[in-house]
Amino acid sequence: MASALGIDFGTSNSAAGMLVDGKPRLIPMEAEAETLPTAVFFDFETKRMVVGERASEALLAGDEGRYMRGLKSLLGTRLMRESRMLLGERLDFIDIVARFLAEMKRRAEAATGMVHDRVLSGRPVRFHSADPNRDSQALIDLQEAYRRAGFAEVRFMNEPEAAALANRNILSPGDLALVVDIGGGTSDFTLFRQKGSAEIDILASHGVRVGGTDFDRTLSIGRVMPQLGMGSPIRHAFGDDTHIAPNAIFNDLATWAKIPFLYGADTRKAAAELEKFAVHPKRLARLVKVLEEELGHDLAFAVEAGKIMANTQGETDPVIKVGMLKPGATLSLPSDWMTDRLAPLAEEIGGAADEVLAKVDIAPSRVDKVIFVGGSSLMRVVEDALRRRLPEAEIHRGAALTAIVDGLAIGAATAFDR
Numbered sequence: 001m002a003s004a005l006g007i008d009f010g011t012s013n014s015a016a017g018m019l020v021d022g023k024p025r026l027i028p029m030e031a032e033a034e035t036l037p038t039a040v041f042f043d044f045e046t047k048r049m050v051v052g053e054r055a056s057e058a059l060l061a062g063d064e065g066r067y068m069r070g071l072k073s074l075l076g077t078r079l080m081r082e083s084r085m086l087l088g089e090r091l092d093f094i095d096i097v098a099r100f101l102a103e104m105k106r107r108a109e110a111a112t113g114m115v116h117d118r119v120l121s122g123r124p125v126r127f128h129s130a131d132p133n134r135d136s137q138a139l140i141d142l143q144e145a146y147r148r149a150g151f152a153e154v155r156f157m158n159e160p161e162a163a164a165l166a167n168r169n170i171l172s173p174g175d176l177a178l179v180v181d182i183g184g185g186t187s188d189f190t191l192f193r194q195k196g197s198a199e200i201d202i203l204a205s206h207g208v209r210v211g212g213t214d215f216d217r218t219l220s221i222g223r224v225m226p227q228l229g230m231g232s233p234i235r236h237a238f239g240d241d242t243h244i245a246p247n248a249i250f251n252d253l254a255t256w257a258k259i260p261f262l263y264g265a266d267t268r269k270a271a272a273e274l275e276k277f278a279v280h281p282k283r284l285a286r287l288v289k290v291l292e293e294e295l296g297h298d299l300a301f302a303v304e305a306g307k308i309m310a311n312t313q314g315e316t317d318p319v320i321k322v323g324m325l326k327p328g329a330t331l332s333l334p335s336d337w338m339t340d341r342l343a344p345l346a347e348e349i350g351g352a353a354d355e356v357l358a359k360v361d362i363a364p365s366r367v368d369k370v371i372f373v374g375g376s377s378l379m380r381v382v383e384d385a386l387r388r389r390l391p392e393a394e395i396h397r398g399a400a401l402t403a404i405v406d407g408l409a410i411g412a413a414t415a416f417d418r
């Protein structure tokens, strides 16, 4: 027996589901959680690739290998087609995404006892909001990854439209609602109307490439990277002049998907050079250590944890725990400072919400409900930016992390009839 799967391939978390007796059912991908971290670890010792929670555990345990998270952000970029040797095989990043998806397929088939060779996958409304060519290439890349993973047929649905489908029952007939899906990599919006029957009318969708990983990057650049020498003076090899350390390494180190590219000999050499001529060698020595000991992801996780801590109600003293740089060390992360730093990103997200309404010329006051989904919709700065724009709408927080996969499971049941 074969049945179409719905897969939400997320920047940070993924999930699979299918329709059972007319209801969306999540297919467990992990023993302990509803969703699967979108992460892989190539273990140099066992010569195997593990995914999800196991990948994160291997990273934290300091196992010898290569960890990757945020792969979805690379779709559409030139890096996807670059190949490298991993565990004795030449692989490009499409292969790596394909192996992650193949493992989801395998786990789903083990759980359901069915063959799943058709998939309705979610996609952000825009993978790359600043570049239409990259945007269409990203979809081609993802489609190819599904093919290489062994799926015979692949269809796509906008992620916020899937969330709209999953939430149709919370609305009354005639209600106008806006889905606000703020994930790890993108922010996506769908304006829709409940039509009375089981159907919905999608009026407009819109998206922008801003998400939780951008919040992480901004906080890392603001708070952590200066401790590693970002923005600090470097003496010229000859004479007394100085210049500021180039930003590129620090920007990449603060960007989840770019971290694995920093562990080559050339970057280490560049960092060692910077340390040698640094006015503040202690800081650059930390950069050298992070590259030598491959601590980039550990730092990124620490920043993410600090972000969530600072965003937690009642937390009075949020910090980024940087014990990997110096035992017991922390960097304070005052909520006001964080709100300030993240305001431009939150405004960009708010602006995209304005735009989806403007597309169909609907005034904010006409929206009855705002449905928040996605992990970063829990960010206070995001909620504030949206509330300011839609002060009269009722806020609904449903299944924030599973609404999209629920909608894809519903959609998958009929997606292949056409």
Ligand SMILES: Nc1ncnc2c1ncn2[C@@H]1O[C@H](COP(=O)(O)OP(=O)(O)OP(=O)(O)O)[C@@H](O)[C@H]1O
Pocket: 009, 010, 011, 012, 013, 014, 038, 072, 159, 182, 183, 184, 185, 186, 187, 211, 212, 213, 304, 307, 308, 311, 373, 374, 375, 376, 377, 378, 379, 401
């Ligand atoms: N309590 C919280 N406060 C703030 N941010 C959070 C919280 N919990 C999770 N996040 C953030 O939510 C993001 C992950 O959300 P989600 O799982 O919805 O993304 P995704 O679906 O993988 O990404 P995308 O849809 O953009 O591809 C991460 O950046 C994470 O740090």
Ligand SMILES: [Mg+2]
Pocket: 010, 011, 159, 183, 184, 374, 404
């Ligand atoms: Mg998502």
